[in-house]
Amino acid sequence: MKATQDVQLRLLDLQATDTTRAQLAHRRATLPALAELDRLSIQTDEAAAAVAQVSTKLDELDQHIRALEREVDSVRTRARRDQERMDAGTVSSAKELSSMQHEVQTLASKQRDLEDRELELMEQREAVDAEVSAASRQLDQLTRAHALTVERRDTSYVEIDADDAAALVLRDQLVAQLPAELVAKYEQLRVRNAGVGAAALRARRCQGCQLELFGTALAQLRSAPEEEVVYCEECGRILVRTAQSGL
Numbered sequence: 001m002k003a004t005q006d007v008q009l010r011l012l013d014l015q016a017t018d019t020t021r022a023q024l025a026h027r028r029a030t031l032p033a034l035a036e037l038d039r040l041s042i043q044t045d046e047a048a049a050a051v052a053q054v055s056t057k058l059d060e061l062d063q064h065i066r067a068l069e070r071e072v073d074s075v076r077t078r079a080r081r082d083q084e085r086m087d088a089g090t091v092s093s094a095k096e097l098s099s100m101q102h103e104v105q106t107l108a109s110k111q112r113d114l115e116d117r118e119l120e121l122m123e124q125r126e127a128v129d130a131e132v133s134a135a136s137r138q139l140d141q142l143t144r145a146h147a148l149t150v151e152r153r154d155t156s157y158v159e160i161d162a163d164d165a166a167a168l169v170l171r172d173q174l175v176a177q178l179p180a181e182l183v184a185k186y187e188q189l190r191v192r193n194a195g196v197g198a199a200a201l202r203a204r205r206c207q208g209c210q211l212e213l214f215g216t217a218l219a220q221l222r223s224a225p226e227e228e229v230v231y232c233e234e235c236g237r238i239l240v241r242t243a244q245s246g247l
């Protein structure tokens with residue numbers, strides 16, 4: 001294949017835009033914000049689960065406390081009714097009176113037990129309530145951090161996408177100027193060689209594979225006409241001779 005030296009040099013410009021685009025794609029895929037978002041998502045899920053867990057505990061305590069309150073109310077009502085009947089003097093038999101007095105005492109003792117238990121639960125409730133507040137604060141902080149990181153990631157995406165769009169415009173311009181056959185060969189080699197299809201020869205070293213050319217390969221290169229498209233015999237990439245080739 002033949003191409004003027006100017007065209008061959010422009011192939012290096014095309015390679016440069018493709019290298020830039022590959023670097024941008026790599027940067028986009030490996031933004032620190034992405035790893036941070038993975039970490040924050042896990043932490044946010046864990047914090048939400050913790051909030052749900054302590055909230056359930058609080059609900060259970062509240063139910064328990066309400067049940068105790070209802071029980072206290074009913075004991076109190078029963079004791080009051082007994083007391084009223086005794087006060088009214090309508091209880092005639094001594095046996096019944098004694099049994100009622102006994103019941104009032106039993107009820108009073110039961111009420112004290114229930115109230116002690118309720119007090120204990122209220123104290124527990126206070127501690128669990130504090131746990132709910134702490135867990136909710138933690139969840140809020142993580143949710144805010146997650147939102148800020150999403151913003152940071154999206155800002156980076158916008159910058160990278162703008163740079164990529166600019167590189168693509170330049171690439172399209174270069175492709176339009178270059179012979180289709182040369183571009184096709186370049187594309188084929190680029191796909192096969194880790195994104196680099198054309199490399200400059202600098203100081204007798206292929207910039208694609210970094211190997212220095214010696215002997216016959218060097219002699220062939222020296223004798224090749226300027227307009228001949230040549231290839232690195234080590235990596236197979238299009239080798240573009242420049243003023244710094246050291247030939």
Ligand SMILES: [Zn+2]
Pocket residue numbers: 206207208209210211232233234235236237
């Ligand atoms: Zn090479």
